[in-house]
Amino acid sequence: MTMTLSMSERNIQNALDIPRPTHAEAGKLSQVEYERVLALLETLQGEDWQRPTYCTEWNVRDMVAHLAGGVTGSTSFAEFKRQNITHPSLKQFENTIDGTNKLQIEERAGKTTAELITEFRQNGQIAVNNRQKLPWLIRKIHLPMGSLGFASFEYLFDVIYPRDEWMHRYDICAATGKKMAVTAEHDGRIIALVIQDIAKKLKQGLTTRTIVLQLTGPLEAEYLLGNAPTPDCTITINPFDFNLRASGRISAQEAAIKATITGNQTTANWFLQNMEVPY
Numbered sequence: 001m002t003m004t005l006s007m008s009e010r011n012i013q014n015a016l017d018i019p020r021p022t023h024a025e026a027g028k029l030s031q032v033e034y035e036r037v038l039a040l041l042e043t044l045q046g047e048d049w050q051r052p053t054y055c056t057e058w059n060v061r062d063m064v065a066h067l068a069g070g071v072t073g074s075t076s077f078a079e080f081k082r083q084n085i086t087h088p089s090l091k092q093f094e095n096t097i098d099g100t101n102k103l104q105i106e107e108r109a110g111k112t113t114a115e116l117i118t119e120f121r122q123n124g125q126i127a128v129n130n131r132q133k134l135p136w137l138i139r140k141i142h143l144p145m146g147s148l149g150f151a152s153f154e155y156l157f158d159v160i161y162p163r164d165e166w167m168h169r170y171d172i173c174a175a176t177g178k179k180m181a182v183t184a185e186h187d188g189r190i191i192a193l194v195i196q197d198i199a200k201k202l203k204q205g206l207t208t209r210t211i212v213l214q215l216t217g218p219l220e221a222e223y224l225l226g227n228a229p230t231p232d233c234t235i236t237i238n239p240f241d242f243n244l245r246a247s248g249r250i251s252a253q254e255a256a257i258k259a260t261i262t263g264n265q266t267t268a269n270w271f272l273q274n275m276e277v278p279y
Contacts, residue, residue, distance in 0.1 A: 012212065012222040015199035018192050023139070025189075026158030027132040032186050033165045034124045037067065040169055041117045043178060049113050051175040054249040060175050061113065062105050063168055068119040069104025070164070074127035074157075097145075131157040148278050159193055160278055166190050167247055167279050170240055180240075188219045191239055194246050197277040199225050205274070209267050215239045225271070233263030235271065245272060247279040 021029065041064060049061040058066070073083040083100050084090075093099035108116060139154035148156065166187065173180040182188075195213065199206065202225065210226030214236040224231070237259040245255035252272035261268045 012224045013192075014224045014227075015195045015213075016203070018196040018199075018223075020196075021158055021189070021193070023132070023154070023158060026162070027128065029162045029186065029190060030128045030131060030158075033162045033169070033190075034071075034128050036181055036186075037165050037169050038117075038121055038124060039181075040172060040178065041067075041120060044113070044117075044172075044176065048176045053171045053175045054244060055171060058105075060172055061116070063171060064113070064116045064120070065105045065108040065111070066101055067165065067168055068108060068116050068123070069100075070161070071120055071124040071127040073100075073104075074130050074161075075123050076130075097148075131161070159197075163190055163194065164279050167243060170243065171249075174240075182218050184219060184221075187239075188221060191215070191219060191243065192221070192223075194243065194277060195223050195225075198246060198275050201277060202271070202274060205270070209270065211235060211267060211271050213237075213242075215242060231263065232267040233261060233265070233271075235268055236260040236262075246275050246277055248276045 044060065044064075049059070049064075051060045053060060053063055055063065069083065073080050083103060084096065087099070087103055089103055090096045090099035093102075108119075111119070134153065134157065139157070140152055142150055142152045145151045145156060148160065170180055172178070206226040210224070210228035210231045212231045212234040213223045213225060214234060215221045215223075216236060216238055219239045226232075237255070241250070241255060241258040244250045245252065250258075252269065255272050256269065259268075259272075
């Protein structure tokens with residue numbers, strides 16, 4: 001006889017109840033992610049650097065240049081301001097984040113791959129330390145931040161920066177065939193914060209829809225989006241494919257092929273179409 005557990009008996013977390021990280025926890029996430037990215041970069045060699053990535057305009061070298069530029073952007077307020085606010089080339093872009101990314105890559109076009117790794121190694125630790133030392137009052141300031149909308153420095157530094165590095169670590173692993181190091185307490189937590197952002201974004205639509213999201217593999221977990229006692233559908237998907245869709249790297253149609261969907265297909269399609277959040 002097969003027993004079916006009810007929703008209340010299963011270890012399913014409501015996505016809106018996922019706690020935001022404290023500043024101290026965010027510092028630990030940033031530190032671990034910096035260390036894991038650095039360990040990955042130090043394994044790259046030869047043709048790895050020219051491999052195409054899910055960010056279709058970038059190869060691995062471009063992505064590492066962006067990562068190096070990103071941490072350098074947190075070494076001082078003057079450099080952050082130059083890269084993200086005042087550089088003249090940013091005016092060419094509707095979304096200034098696109099301009100910042102382009103600037104970071106172009107300014108490092110003449111560097112060797114060893115120099116890119118050295119820059120990330122040296123400035124990455126400085127960036128982690130500087131973000132942790134940012135005064136509480138500054139962290140709470142909200143400003144227009146391109147695709148992030150009207151967001152706080154706290155959200156940018158504590159949530160988005162570790163998420164961005166995490167996603168690019170996967171991009172590089174996928175491009176080069178390297179196995180990505182993952183643990184539930186680190187990688188699972190970063191993914192949980194992605195799911196929370198999706199639930200917040202879709203909150204209005206979830207008043208009439210309820211979805212169970214099942215992540216498989218080494219980061220296995222279940223999340224509830226919506227509050228109905230019986231879900232409309234269950235979406236089961238690998239956590240990496242989930243993040244590829246949430247970051248806009250693959251389409252809703254591609255994600256549907258990679259996922260297993262039971263229940264209302266229309267609700268599942270709605271979720272997959274609208275689940276993109278900032279990375």
